[in-house]
Amino acid sequence: MSAPEVAIVGVGLHPFGRYGDKPALQMGTEAVRDALADAGTEWSRVQQAYVGSHVVSNPDAIIGSLGLTGIPVRGVFNGCATGGTSLQMAAAAIRYGEADVAMAIGFDKHPRGAFTGHPSIVGLPEWYGQVGLFLTTHFFGTKINRYMGLHGISQDTLARVAAKNLRNGEITPHAWRRKAMSVEEIRDSAVVNYPLTQYMYCSPCEGAAAVVLCRADLASSFSSAPVYVRASELRSRRPGAFELQSPSLPLETAPSPSVDASRAAYEAAGIGPEDVQVAQLQDTDAGSELIHMAENGFCADGEQEKWLAEGATEIGGRLPVNTDGGLIANGEPIGASGLRQIYETVLQLQGRAGDRQVPGDPRVGYAHLYGAPGASAVTILSR
Amino acid sequence: MANQVPVAEGVFTWPSDEPQLIASERDGELSFPARPGEDERLLSRRGTLWAFTTQQFRPPSPPYDGNDTAETFQPYALGYVELPGELRVQGRFTESDPEKLRIGMEMEVVVVPYTTRPDGTEVLTYAFAPVADAGVDR
Numbered sequence: 115m116s117a118p119e120v121a122i123v124g125v126g127l128h129p130f131g132r133y134g135d136k137p138a139l140q141m142g143t144e145a146v147r148d149a150l151a152d153a154g155t156e157w158s159r160v161q162q163a164y165v166g167s168h169v170v171s172n173p174d175a176i177i178g179s180l181g182l183t184g185i186p187v188r189g190v191f192n193g194c195a196t197g198g199t200s201l202q203m204a205a206a207a208i209r210y211g212e213a214d215v216a217m218a219i220g221f222d223k224h225p226r227g228a229f230t231g232h233p234s235i236v237g238l239p240e241w242y243g244q245v246g247l248f249l250t251t252h253f254f255g256t257k258i259n260r261y262m263g264l265h266g267i268s269q270d271t272l273a274r275v276a277a278k279n280l281r282n283g284e285i286t287p288h289a290w291r292r293k294a295m296s297v298e299e300i301r302d303s304a305v306v307n308y309p310l311t312q313y314m315y316c317s318p319c320e321g322a323a324a325v326v327l328c329r330a331d332l333a334s335s336f337s338s339a340p341v342y343v344r345a346s347e348l349r350s351r352r353p354g355a356f357e358l359q360s361p362s363l364p365l366e367t368a369p370s371p372s373v374d375a376s377r378a379a380y381e382a383a384g385i386g387p388e389d390v391q392v393a394q395l396q397d398t399d400a401g402s403e404l405i406h407m408a409e410n411g412f413c414a415d416g417e418q419e420k421w422l423a424e425g426a427t428e429i430g431g432r433l434p435v436n437t438d439g440g441l442i443a444n445g446e447p448i449g450a451s452g453l454r455q456i457y458e459t460v461l462q463l464q465g466r467a468g469d470r471q472v473p474g475d476p477r478v479g480y481a482h483l484y485g486a487p488g489a490s491a492v493t494i495l496s497r
Numbered sequence: 498m499a500n501q502v503p504v505a506e507g508v509f510t511w512p513s514d515e516p517q518l519i520a521s522e523r524d525g526e527l528s529f530p531a532r533p534g535e536d537e538r539l540l541s542r543r544g545t546l547w548a549f550t551t552q553q554f555r556p557p558s559p560p561y562d563g564n565d566t567a568e569t570f571q572p573y574a575l576g577y578v579e580l581p582g583e584l585r586v587q588g589r590f591t592e593s594d595p596e597k598l599r600i601g602m603e604m605e606v607v608v609v610p611y612t613t614r615p616d617g618t619e620v621l622t623y624a625f626a627p628v629a630d631a632g633v634d635r
Contacts, residue, residue, distance in 0.1 A: 233560055239530055241505040243560020245589060245611055245622040246552060247575065255550030256576050263600055308551040308574075308595040356548075362520075362529040363577065363585040 118342035120205045121333035122495065123326050124153025125457040128221070129288035130321030130444040138170050138320065138447075142221035143179040145322035145450070149217070153326040153336045160326070161213035163187045164203045166196035166220040166449035173449065176219065190449075194396065194485020195348060196220060197323070197452015198493055202346040204327050214332060218325045218456075222447030224318035236359055236487060250486055251315070253358040255307025258401025262309065265416035267404060269309050273301035274422040275400035276314045279436050282429065283443025285469040290319060291443045314400040319445030323453035325460075339464045341479075344383035344494040349375040351488025358486040371490040372396075372409040372482065379492040380411065387411035390494075391476035392462045393433060394455035396484040397440040407435065410482055410492070434472045437462060452491060455481035463497050501610065501619045507531060509608060509623040510539065516608045517542055518586060518623060527584050541580045543628065546602045549576030551595055562620075563612040578604045578625045591626040603628040 126148025128141040142165070150156060157180045165187060167173035174187040192199040200218035207213045233243040242248050261267065277297045283289035295313055303312040326336070333340035351357050354368035380386055387410065395410060397403035404418045412433055413421055421427060427435035438444065438458040441451060459479035461467045481493045503511045508530060510517045520527050521535035531537055555561070555570035565571065574590040576598075591609060592598055607626045610619035 227557065231560075239505060239508075240560065241508055241622070242530075244504055244562045244620075246556040246561045246563060246573070247587065247589070248560050249552070249556050252550050252552055252575060256548045259550050259595075260548035260600065305551065305553050307553065308549075310550075361587050362527075363587075364526075365579065365583070365585065 123336035128322035141322035198491020220450035221322035279442035283439030316441035357488035
């Protein structure tokens with residue numbers, strides 16, 4: 115491992131859920147104040163900010179409530195990878211000497227139901243939407259259904275993933291879904307996209323998260339337990355990757371951008387998957403978490419069946435995954451979701467995760483995002 | 498017989514007893530749907546099922562324009578069919594029961610109505626049918 119250049123010294127969260135008329139910007143403001151308090155500092159010390167949102171078209175408007183200090187503030191949107199991108203850009207600003215202290219901020223407030231829109235926005239023809247193909251959800255059913263057939267994964271294993279995440283949500287005070295469900299209830303609930311059922315999917319929702327980063331050599335002036343950014347990598351799809359919103363795919367296949375982002379992050383960090391002690395993996399649905407275990411190098415394709423049966427991804431297991439319940443228990447405000455993963459990872463590495471604390475004093479954590487139209491962000495943190 | 502129109506021009510050959518999807522080609526690389534300004538190329542009618550799922554809830558409108566409601570929506574299966582030497586193409590399937598679909602089975606392009614406009618005009622889309630059924634659902 116090379117000497118770290120960037121540290122995280124404060125994390126804040128506005129819990130994810132449903133908040134009536136409360137504006138997304140207000141949730142963002144509260145998350146920022148929470149993060150600044152955690153770092154024992156003030157907005158006036160922040161020299162750059164990167165702010166992610168899907169529904170707020172100019173998320174930099176958050177400075178209206180934080181303070182008009184004149185600093186550069188940049189809006190970020192990169193689909194489900196937005197939070198990882200904001201964090202990466204804030205870390206880069208510090209690494210390149212543009213700022214000593216920077217923030218990554220995210221907030222969102224989505225209407226209920228599956229994400230949709232107009233196909234032309236992503237360059238697809240009108241008919242693709244008219245006939246009912248312009249949806250994100252069926253991609254996940256298609257990908258895991260093929261994966262299960264190829265690699266011998268059972269539907270009970272899918273249900274075990276969702277049951278674990280809901281169980282973790284139950285012991286996470288800020289989680290949205292705090293009611294555990296049995297494997298049988300999850301498996302036998304309404305099918306949404308075969309073989310995925312209702313309780314195997316996350317839902318869009320509302321919330322915010324924020325992270326204070328600084329030059330590693332300044333970290334001790336903010337925090338007695340800084341967490342270092344060892345790698346933060348973003349990758350987009352290559353030809354042949356099996357992605358959302360693809361009316362056709364070439365015959366020659368390529369790995370998911372998750373594989374590319376993961377490999378790049380391990381290389382940058384000088385850390386391997388065997389060193390990771392707690393992981394947050396994009397669980398848009400239970401199948402995605404299973405696939406992402408392999409795409410991020412934690413197990414071979416098909417080993418998930420045994421891992422889940424043995425409880426290897428439980429909080430006390432070999433590699434705890436989605437310790438706060440992930441997207442399944444917290445929902446997905448897109449702009450904030452990746453920073454929730456960072457919030458959770460930092461708490462775990464600092465031993466502040468309460469009832470869901472991973473035992474054994476974990477030192478290395480991993481956070482992974484994936485989404486349309488084929489983008490993945492991976493962050494590796496360590497104490 | 499009801500008046501029928503394709504959902505869009507340039508997606509599949511129609512009218513035709515043996516409909517084909519319309520792709521385009523540039524430097525040996527195929528694209529479906531066809532890209533403007535490239536050479537048109539008709540794709541094979543038969544291939545093998547590569548991946549599938551089902552759509553159990555009515556997609557949001559717009560962009561979906563089926564004349565059904567959340568209550569009357571009929572779930573359909575969808576996925577990718579690998580056309581040998583060409584592309585894997587995504588589409589709706591005529592068979593909606595996932596238990597009757599398996600990866601590797603032979604599938605064929607058909608053209609079927611997916612909705613009816615207020616004036617009674619049926620709107621047609623391409624779909625993939627298991628080869629044993631091809632022709633039945635037209």
